Amino acid sequence: MPILSSNQEIILQGTAVSPGIAFAPVHVMGRGMVAPEVYEISHHHIDYERNRFQHALDKTKQQLSGLQQKIEAISGEQDALIFEAHLMILQDKTLLKKIDVAIEERLQNAEFAYYAVMQTYTEAMRRMNDPYLAERAVDIDDVAQRLLRNFSSADAEHKSEDTNPDHKHIIVAYDLTPSDTATMDRQMALGFVTEQGSINSHTAILARSLGIPAIVGVEGAIMKIKALTFIILDGYTGKVILNPQPSTVNKYRKIQRAKRERENKLEEIKESKTQTLDDRTINLSANIEFDHELPLVERSGAEGVGLFRTEFYLLGGGEIPDENRQTKVYTNVAEKMNPHQAIIRTLDAGGDKLPAEPLPEPEPNPFLGWRGIRISLSRVGMFKDQLRAILRASAHGRLGVMFPLVSGLTELITAKDILKQCMDELHEKGIPFDPKIEVGVMIEVPSAALMADELAKEVDFFSIGTNDLIQYTVAVDRVNKHVSALYKPTNPAVIRLINHTVRSADDNGIWTGVCGEMAGELNLTPLLLGLGVSKLSVGTHQLPKIKKAVRSLSYSECQAMAQEALKCRFSKDIFELSQNMAHSSYSFLID
Numbered sequence: 001m002p003i004l005s006s007n008q009e010i011i012l013q014g015t016a017v018s019p020g021i022a023f024a025p026v027h028v029m030g031r032g033m034v035a036p037e038v039y040e041i042s043h044h045h046i047d048y049e050r051n052r053f054q055h056a057l058d059k060t061k062q063q064l065s066g067l068q069q070k071i072e073a074i075s076g077e078q079d080a081l082i083f084e085a086h087l088m089i090l091q092d093k094t095l096l097k098k099i100d101v102a103i104e105e106r107l108q109n110a111e112f113a114y115y116a117v118m119q120t121y122t123e124a125m126r127r128m129n130d131p132y133l134a135e136r137a138v139d140i141d142d143v144a145q146r147l148l149r150n151f152s153s154a155d156a157e158h159k160s161e162d163t164n165p166d167h168k169h170i171i172v173a174y175d176l177t178p179s180d181t182a183t184m185d186r187q188m189a190l191g192f193v194t195e196q197g198s199i200n201s202h203t204a205i206l207a208r209s210l211g212i213p214a215i216v217g218v219e220g221a222i223m224k225i226k227a228l229t230f231i232i233l234d235g236y237t238g239k240v241i242l243n244p245q246p247s248t249v250n251k252y253r254k255i256q257r258a259k260r261e262r263e264n265k266l267e268e269i270k271e272s273k274t275q276t277l278d279d280r281t282i283n284l285s286a287n288i289e290f291d292h293e294l295p296l297v298e299r300s301g302a303e304g305v306g307l308f309r310t311e312f313y314l315l316g317g318g319e320i321p322d323e324n325r326q327t328k329v330y331t332n333v334a335e336k337m338n339p340h341q342a343i344i345r346t347l348d349a350g351g352d353k354l355p356a357e358p359l360p361e362p363e364p365n366p367f368l369g370w371r372g373i374r375i376s377l378s379r380v381g382m383f384k385d386q387l388r389a390i391l392r393a394s395a396h397g398r399l400g401v402m403f404p405l406v407s408g409l410t411e412l413i414t415a416k417d418i419l420k421q422c423m424d425e426l427h428e429k430g431i432p433f434d435p436k437i438e439v440g441v442m443i444e445v446p447s448a449a450l451m452a453d454e455l456a457k458e459v460d461f462f463s464i465g466t467n468d469l470i471q472y473t474v475a476v477d478r479v480n481k482h483v484s485a486l487y488k489p490t491n492p493a494v495i496r497l498i499n500h501t502v503r504s505a506d507d508n509g510i511w512t513g514v515c516g517e518m519a520g521e522l523n524l525t526p527l528l529l530g531l532g533v534s535k536l537s538v539g540t541h542q543l544p545k546i547k548k549a550v551r552s553l554s555y556s557e558c559q560a561m562a563q564e565a566l567k568c569r570f571s572k573d574i575f576e577l578s579q580n581m582a583h584s585s586y587s588f589l590i591d
């Protein structure tokens, strides 16, 4: 595939997954390691090669420690822990021994000896077909590539800059893991473009949370886009414009200004209520992955946190933080959000996220496997640490707790029993907590939605996780771009399940929220309101717009439209009904 020529304006199309416009030169993050030159060394050069290797190794360690400090200063200790893992790869004694043997006995030049050992190692990990190991292999590639670049000292300064540029840039990569996205230097990385990925992957969700404009699904991007090419990334339409002409740059600067002005205007309604024209009050909360996003939550005008996805915080470092460290983080959330409620979701590992622990063998179907509450119920000690930490933090504000991926009553009752045990333990020790903490369940598996009338008797609220509910109802992998056309929030089966869930909640006097990405879809706000959802929890970037949308709608009109929608047989008809109402009420908000 040719690299596209140097000054011609070229547009590549992908899928916009995180809004915003960025202008910058490209930094290409390659896929895996690039093979270095190979040659046989003489016996006299063995020590010389060993020294070259040691020099490259020391240099790499220095760079990684520097990066660790930098990320710690920008986004906190947790985010920086990934570099700790990278440093450990460099100290692996078995690998170091193998490299030494390859230099001494096979007389390989140092960079090739290093490359060959690391390549064999990562290939073996990839062959095991385990998502956790595959993710670790990407980390190892990353470190190895950095070290290989450090072999030539003349090149080292320049190349290491290329590995992690100190200038503003847009990342172009084959794929990025959620942790790559979480650790991105947001001062320098203005956006990213990947070949793989989908709008509902956790990488995309994180990009939206962190406000990083992003486009996925640009085929052949790393081959087509040369490093340092100046590009415009249009995170609204999914266009990547290479070598834009001055008129194109001007056009996009204008669009960017207009969007900013609109966003500033929306800030003005920050303090106003989220209420429809006919006075139906909606609670509009924010989804977060880390507590350092709280300033953004406060600025967005959110009425609390509707979903704290704790797995990114819990699994982002080397080991799961203990009860005391977790208590600190949840207390921070409770205090900052007070008097609003913050809902802490217990660990939801597995699927496309990191597993809670390395698995002895790969799961054949990770999305149908050891995920969500299933992990917590089989690791009760770990689960109780988290529950006690949430309870202890509940003494400092208004917290809620909810369980992910519950598939039926037995799981819910077991989880609640464990929560009760934790309350008793704290009570016995005289440790304060809120005994009335609201307990909820995520409705994201069709079996849970169908049993909503029974589940409702056990909890204080429902939170519908549409990302998974759609995936499981329609049997469409939420991160597989080949089947993404089937991934439709307005699939009639999904709408019926949402309706059944809300009706069951109403009958039992509890409330229903939606915290999946559907809650932030402006075209679908009329439909969710009309179905009776009373809480929406969305990424902070989308929050002011959703507030404005709710304030522009009539609840009774939404209800009438939703009744029509429930009669529809096709996704597209349901979508159109809601979209028409959205357009006639707030077309100015829709991109």
Ligand code: PEP
Pocket (backbone or CB within 6 Å): 307, 309, 348, 444, 464, 465, 466, 467, 468, 469, 515, 516, 517
């Ligand atoms: C969901 O499934 O809609 C949800 C909010 O959970 P997650 O995206 O973390 O799986």
Ligand code: MG
Pocket (backbone or CB within 6 Å): 404, 444, 465, 467, 468
């Ligand atoms: Mg989910």
